[in-house]
Amino acid sequence: MSAHAKYAADEAIPHTVGPNAETGLYNGKFGIWLFLASEVMLFGGLFSAYVLLRSGVPACAPGVHEGACWPHGYEILSIPLATLNTVVLIFSSVAVVMAWANLKLKEFAKAKMWLWITILCSLAFLAVKSFEYGHKFELGHFPRTHNFYAVYFTLTGLHGLHVVGGLVVFLYLVTKGAKMYETEPERYTNRVECTGLYWHFVDLVWIFLFPSLYLL
Amino acid sequence: MSDSHDHDSPEAIKKSLKTYWIIFGALLVLTGTTVAAAELHFLTFHQAIALAMAIAVVKGALVALYFMHLIGEKKAIYATLTLTVVLFFVCLFVPLFTETETYGRGIRRASAESHVP
Numbered sequence: 192m193s194a195h196a197k198y199a200a201d202e203a204i205p206h207t208v209g210p211n212a213e214t215g216l217y218n219g220k221f222g223i224w225l226f227l228a229s230e231v232m233l234f235g236g237l238f239s240a241y242v243l244l245r246s247g248v249p250a251c252a253p254g255v256h257e258g259a260c261w262p263h264g265y266e267i268l269s270i271p272l273a274t275l276n277t278v279v280l281i282f283s284s285v286a287v288v289m290a291w292a293n294l295k296l297k298e299f300a301k302a303k304m305w306l307w308i309t310i311l312c313s314l315a316f317l318a319v320k321s322f323e324y325g326h327k328f329e330l331g332h333f334p335r336t337h338n339f340y341a342v343y344f345t346l347t348g349l350h351g352l353h354v355v356g357g358l359v360v361f362l363y364l365v366t367k368g369a370k371m372y373e374t375e376p377e378r379y380t381n382r383v384e385c386t387g388l389y390w391h392f393v394d395l396v397w398i399f400l401f402p403s404l405y406l407l
Numbered sequence: 408m409s410d411s412h413d414h415d416s417p418e419a420i421k422k423s424l425k426t427y428w429i430i431f432g433a434l435l436v437l438t439g440t441t442v443a444a445a446e447l448h449f450l451t452f453h454q455a456i457a458l459a460m461a462i463a464v465v466k467g468a469l470v471a472l473y474f475m476h477l478i479g480e481k482k483a484i485y486a487t488l489t490l491t492v493v494l495f496f497v498c499l500f501v502p503l504f505t506e507t508e509t510y511g512r513g514i515r516r517a518s519a520e521s522h523v524p
Binding site for chain 2: 213214215216221224225228231232235236238239240242243246250265270274277278281282284285288289292295296387388391392394395398399401402403406407
């Protein structure tokens with residue numbers, strides 16, 4: 192056993208709590224950062240496709256056939272709803288970091304409350320997004336309608352799936368997964384931290400999606 | 408953050424609680440600024456892109472530095488992210504560099520050719 196594996200959990204799975212000598216981090220944290228690096232490349236590729244498609248045609252203007260130009264997001268998407276979702280997601284980022292901070296302060300009840308707030312925020316985000324999607328479908332706007340909608344639904348849909356993924360993990364952490372706090376509080380805190388890092392990344396992606404799709 | 412750093416002490420954590428709310432306020436102000444600039448339409452399209460992306464970069468940096476604690480992280484994470492950022496820009500710009508000469512011209516060129524007798 193490594194000299195760094197001074198915690199009980201590290202005997203079963205190395206460095207779930209204590210730092211790995213190679214990285215100075217517990218393995219879960221280094222793992223989630225590597226995962227986020229791959230996520231940057233995934234969204235980077237899609238952003239690249241968006242920029243390429245958008246710059247390949249002129250912006251829509253009077254007299255230009257709408258099938259042969261790129262519309263401005265603010266003309267066909269709801270800025271108030273997207274702004275609301277931005278605020279909700281930013282607040283959820285604060286909520287999850289407050290949950291982690293309260294766990295570090297041994298305030299489990301408060302931490303759990305902040306995790307529930309994060310869950311409510313993610314549900315609110317998804318509700319607004321589904322309303323937006325429903326409205327677009329009612330108007331007959333589908334991914335096949337125009338490259339703009341193909342990009343819009345792909346980017347926001349993939350982002351929405353990430354929100355669903357985070358929601359599932361948060362639900363686990365406040366229900367069945369919360370039992371871990373009784374026996375291994377530090378390991379549980381690390382799980383919340385890793386999920387929080389993922390959640391902040393989801394927020395970060397939206398920070399770029401919002402102006403790119405809705406405001407330009 | 409199980410390894411004991413100074414910024415992981417209860418005192419430091421209590422201080423950071425206030426910081427998180429300040430960052431939240433800053434993010435709201437920046438969001439409002441982005442929306443106001445876009446709604447007022449006083450900028451050209453290219454100026455609007457530059458402003459919106461600049462604000463998004465500042466907001467992203469605030470989230471990464473304070474909420475994700477990148478302001479005081481281990482070298483392993485900085486090394487991973489440096490490589491990621493380099494590859495991200497390669498991924499973003501290489502396809503564009505290969506298509507530069509056709510920017511905004513594809514449709515017009517096609518329609519011009521269709522009028523050639």
